[in-house]
Amino acid sequence: MPFVKVTDLAFGRLRSPSLDQAEEFLTHFGLVRTERTTDRTDPTPHVHITHLGPSKFLGLGFYVESEDDLARLAKAPGARGIENIDEPGGGKRVRIADPHGYDIEVIHGQRAPAALPVRKHVTNWGDEKLRRAGKLLRLDRGPSQVKRIAHAVLMTQGAKQKIQWYRDMFGFIASDEVYAGPKDNIIASFNRCDRGETYVDHHTFLCFEGPNTGLNHLSFEVSSYDDLMLGHEHLKNAGKYEHVWGIGRHLLGSQIFDYWKDPWERVHEHWTDTDVLNARTPPNLLPVEEGLASQWGSRPPEAFTIHAIP
Ligand SMILES: [Fe+2]
Numbered sequence: 001m002p003f004v005k006v007t008d009l010a011f012g013r014l015r016s017p018s019l020d021q022a023e024e025f026l027t028h029f030g031l032v033r034t035e036r037t038t039d040r041t042d043p044t045p046h047v048h049i050t051h052l053g054p055s056k057f058l059g060l061g062f063y064v065e066s067e068d069d070l071a072r073l074a075k076a077p078g079a080r081g082i083e084n085i086d087e088p089g090g091g092k093r094v095r096i097a098d099p100h101g102y103d104i105e106v107i108h109g110q111r112a113p114a115a116l117p118v119r120k121h122v123t124n125w126g127d128e129k130l131r132r133a134g135k136l137l138r139l140d141r142g143p144s145q146v147k148r149i150a151h152a153v154l155m156t157q158g159a160k161q162k163i164q165w166y167r168d169m170f171g172f173i174a175s176d177e178v179y180a181g182p183k184d185n186i187i188a189s190f191n192r193c194d195r196g197e198t199y200v201d202h203h204t205f206l207c208f209e210g211p212n213t214g215l216n217h218l219s220f221e222v223s224s225y226d227d228l229m230l231g232h233e234h235l236k237n238a239g240k241y242e243h244v245w246g247i248g249r250h251l252l253g254s255q256i257f258d259y260w261k262d263p264w265e266r267v268h269e270h271w272t273d274t275d276v277l278n279a280r281t282p283p284n285l286l287p288v289e290e291g292l293a294s295q296w297g298s299r300p301p302e303a304f305t306i307h308a309i310p
Pocket of ligand 1: 269
């Protein structure tokens with residue numbers, strides 16, 4: 001039994017040499033600033049937190065359902081006690097260092113802000129040709145409108161053992177695992193939250209094997225293909241950000257994806273339209289040749305397959 005079963009990813013925590021440049025990128029990317037204090041900026045409570053300082057990946061936050069969960073996790077080896085969160089939204093947390101030394105914060109009781117308005121996008125597609133009957137589609141240009149943070153991907157060595165720690169602590173279950181050579185040589189492990197009968201994203205946390213250690217990317221959901229494409233065009237027109245990979249549709253998770261680097265090479269992904277599974281779906285194992293392919297769009301660039309920010 002895991003110590004707790006987390007319900008979702010809450011945020012990624014980074015450190016950046018300039019809060020202005022960090023906020024500028026994140027605004028172009030489609031986040032909205034919630035608060036800036038003397039030492040941090042938070043676009044919406046904790047989907048993305050930036051501290052001032054040399055570029056570094058600091059850690060991740062995950063939600064749990066109850067304060068009892070926090071009390072249980074506080075007894076895990078290496079866990080610090082229950083703390084009040086002194087950040088927008090408040091709430092309580094337990095922090096624990098993962099096997100790489102990154103700070104994992106498990107959170108409960110954070111106040112949610114009011115929802116922001118998003119573009120409405122009704123399609124006349126496939127069998128539902130009349131959903132927009134008599135109405136014209138007119139889209140406002142601008143950044144994507146990020147709905148939520150969705151998953152985080154770490155590169156590591158010994159991914160199989162590392163992911164086991166995450167499962168034992170936070171209750172992740174395997175959706176897909178990818179091997180190279182012998183079947184027990186797992187090089188990528190796609191994991192989702194275990195919420196029983198409730199359907200969740202195909203993956204919330206992913207570990208994959210590589211020569212570097214650290215954050216490979218943070219990933220954010222947008223509401224539609226149009227929103228993703230408008231965001232792509234907006235970031236391209238900004239003329240100062242490096243495009244990494246996309247647009248395409250993943251095989252594992254099936255998302256339509258688009259990847260961009262912030263000014264310090266930290267990769268941020270937009271996606272829309274994921275597979276959702278509940279705890280009934282058994283784990284799947286497949287070879288690397290199949291597993292990391294796209295359903296359409298290009299394969300990942302070589303540099304991205306070894307990319308990690310410490
Ligand atoms: Fe991703």
